[in-house]
Amino acid sequence: MSPWLRLPPLLVLVALASACGSLSKVDFGRLVTSGRDGWQHPERVVEALALSPGDSVAEIGAGDGYWLPWLSEAVGAEGRVYAVEVEAEKVETLKERVSRESLDNVVVVHGRYEDPELPDGEIDLAMTCLTYHHIEEREAYFGRLLADLGPGGRVAHLDDRHDVRPPLRWFQGSGHWSDPAAIRSEMGAAGYRTVEEFDFLPLQSFQVFRPGVSGVAGARP
Numbered sequence: 001m002s003p004w005l006r007l008p009p010l011l012v013l014v015a016l017a018s019a020c021g022s023l024s025k026v027d028f029g030r031l032v033t034s035g036r037d038g039w040q041h042p043e044r045v046v047e048a049l050a051l052s053p054g055d056s057v058a059e060i061g062a063g064d065g066y067w068l069p070w071l072s073e074a075v076g077a078e079g080r081v082y083a084v085e086v087e088a089e090k091v092e093t094l095k096e097r098v099s100r101e102s103l104d105n106v107v108v109v110h111g112r113y114e115d116p117e118l119p120d121g122e123i124d125l126a127m128t129c130l131t132y133h134h135i136e137e138r139e140a141y142f143g144r145l146l147a148d149l150g151p152g153g154r155v156a157h158l159d160d161r162h163d164v165r166p167p168l169r170w171f172q173g174s175g176h177w178s179d180p181a182a183i184r185s186e187m188g189a190a191g192y193r194t195v196e197e198f199d200f201l202p203l204q205s206f207q208v209f210r211p212g213v214s215g216v217a218g219a220r221p
């Protein structure tokens with residue numbers, strides 16, 4: 001639906017939200033008029049990920065490459081972004097985008113469904129966005145990913161929440177989502193502990209993990 005067609009219901013929503021206060025933290029104007037950036041807040045996400053110039057970052061399930069310009073800029077010319085995709089057509093689209101936009105520090109990787117095919121021991125941050133729920137055998141997948149992380153390596157998952165209610169649900173296009181508690185539980189089983197949870201995304205959970213076991217002395221930082 002065109003963003004402008006959503007304006008009349010938006011005005012009703014804003015009035016209702018102000019009246020009951022329950023949605024008062026949601027910037028509906030930005031949700032409606034700014035396309036994906038309006039709800040994805042990529043600049044805030046990248047800031048929260050605290051990447052440093054020179055880092056190696058992997059996006060698993062890069063799709064059309066929405067995150068690549070953001071990640072590429074965050075790690076700089078000395079850094080590297082691995083854009084992992086399993087679908088051959090998307091791999092080609094990603095390569096074209098990387099070339100067209102001169103994202104010189106981005107490497108497109110044709111991964112396998114059960115393995116992202118990343119270099120061992122190199123990744124400072126592996127992230128998924130709207131991809132976690134697509135991955136099967138997640139405990140084994142993220143267990144294997146441990147070998148790809150460098151010292152201090154992290155994994156971040158952003159995924160549409162299972163408990164988002166109308167009217168915010170109108171802004172979710174995928175029809176796929178996950179329960180953030182299930183993500184924490186599955187990542188725990190795969191050998192990770194939760195180190196950060198951000199709640200500024202209206203539609204998605206955003207959690208960061210490190211290798212180790214919650215509450216166990218001596219777990220890797």
Ligand SMILES: C[S@@+](CC[C@H](N)C(=O)[O-])C[C@H]1O[C@@H](n2cnc3c(N)ncnc32)[C@H](O)[C@@H]1O
Nearest residue numbers: 060061062063066086087113129130131134135
């Ligand atoms: C909904 S798209 C999200 C794309 C991108 N992350 C974004 O935020 O725009 C999910 C992507 O994950 C890919 N995918 C699904 N299973 C995967 C797997 N096991 N490993 C890597 N990518 C996978 C799909 O091909 C698809 O491109």
